[in-house]
Amino acid sequence: MVTAGLLAMPFVTQREKPIPAKPIPVKPIYVKHKATVAKVDPRSARLGRFLAKLHCPVANLANDFVTAADKNKLDWRLLPSISIVESGGGKAARNNNIFGWGNGNLKFPSIKAGLQEVAFRLGRSPLYRNHNSAGKLKVYNPDQEYASRVLDVMNRISPAT
16 A cells, blocks of 8 residues: 555656856956056166176166166266176175275165165265266276276276267
8 A cells, every 4th residue: 555655656757957046247347557667777778787797696786776876967887887896796795885885894784775875975975076987986996997997897888878
């Protein structure tokens, strides 16, 4: 009897199909911004390549050299040239002093701080202010050959501008 009751129940041969979920509409989010295209100063690019070719630790500061020179009305080639003559572009620097400033004994909190300080002094100090690059170099280091060595590096970076 029990079997007869089971046979009398309807038998489902299909599985129930799941109800497809309706996709939730997603609104795209648009962020309004201006595309910033950084213009690379060709002097920074040239200086960066020059310093990299010499394997100078300060090669990544090419833009900082150019910016500091512009801010202090210096020839853009002067500071990196002094750093190459004085410390091999940072290879032999002590105390973050890549310029040999103060006979190489002055300490700076960072190389960038030293760069800013020396640029400011060479550009704005009454001792250097009214001199061209060669004149600044004679005050910086009175050795006769010093100025010619720095000027030679300046010309290797780029011919006179």
